Amino acid sequence: MNRILRIKAGEISNVSKRDLKKAVKILLITLAVYIPLQIFTIKGGTNTLLIVAISSIFTVLISGGILWFMYGFKKLYYQSLIIKVNTEGVSKIIDTTTPPSLSGILKINWEQVKNSSQKHSISINWEDIKLIKENRYGLLIKGKQSNSFSGNGQFQIPKEIEEFNELKTFLFKVHRDKKEAVHVD
Numbered sequence: 001m002n003r004i005l006r007i008k009a010g011e012i013s014n015v016s017k018r019d020l021k022k023a024v025k026i027l028l029i030t031l032a033v034y035i036p037l038q039i040f041t042i043k044g045g046t047n048t049l050l051i052v053a054i055s056s057i058f059t060v061l062i063s064g065g066i067l068w069f070m071y072g073f074k075k076l077y078y079q080s081l082i083i084k085v086n087t088e089g090v091s092k093i094i095d096t097t098t099p100p101s102l103s104g105i106l107k108i109n110w111e112q113v114k115n116s117s118q119k120h121s122i123s124i125n126w127e128d129i130k131l132i133k134e135n136r137y138g139l140l141i142k143g144k145q146s147n148s149f150s151g152n153g154q155f156q157i158p159k160e161i162e163e164f165n166e167l168k169t170f171l172f173k174v175h176r177d178k179k180e181a182v183h184v185d
Contacts, residue, residue: 001170003163005083011160016074018137020067027063034059072109076100077120080113083157084123085167090141091123092155122155132175139168 007015035056042048077094084091094117102110124143131142138159146153161167 001085001167002087003083003085003167005085005162005167007078007081007158007160008162011158012075012078015078015158015160016071019074020071023067023070027067031056031059069105069109072106073112076106076109076113077116078158080117081158083161083167085170089123089125089128090171091121092157093121122153124153124155126174129175132171134168138164139171141171 035052038052038055039048042051079100080094080096082091082093082095084093094113096114096117099110099114124141128143128145129141130144130146131140133140133142137156138161139157141155141157142148143153148154157164157167
């Protein structure tokens with residue numbers, strides 16, 4: 001298999017939203033702790049609920065703005081994502097060579113994608129693959145030097161990638177038959 005694969009065009013939005021669900025859960029848990037904490041720490045007075053309400057509204061608005069910004073970033077990130085499979089191994093590349101036509105805040109998001117492309121691009125040679133694991137989001141590829149805490153040396157291939165099932169079958173076969181020669185079509 002010698003392929004360059006991207007996320008299917010209609011699925012980019014879904015993958016971006018799925019990534020943000022974790023952030024939304026953390027935000028809701030934080031608010032669930034934050035509001036009662038505010039009520040207990042503000043001593044007396046008739047304005048206690050007003051202060052809590054106003055600060056909570058501002059917190060939700062600011063958090064919503066941050067999530068909206070993150071969503072724009074994630075969409076551009078996944079539009080630029082390439083999974084490359086060749087004779088050397090498998091790679092995740094953030095391709096920033098062709099900038100999309102953007103305006104406003106999306107230009108800032110694109111600059112962030114460009115700045116993080118080196119950090120997020122990774123290649124793992126066939127002999128260095130330690131683990132290939134299927135999860136509900138796709139395939140997790142871990143190299144021998146991977147670090148689960150920092151995320152170094154590993155990457156996720158989203159299930160929304162083109163030819164996902166063929167890629168999954170190929171990667172599992174290569175990993176299982178590691179001792180044999182890897183044939184690339």
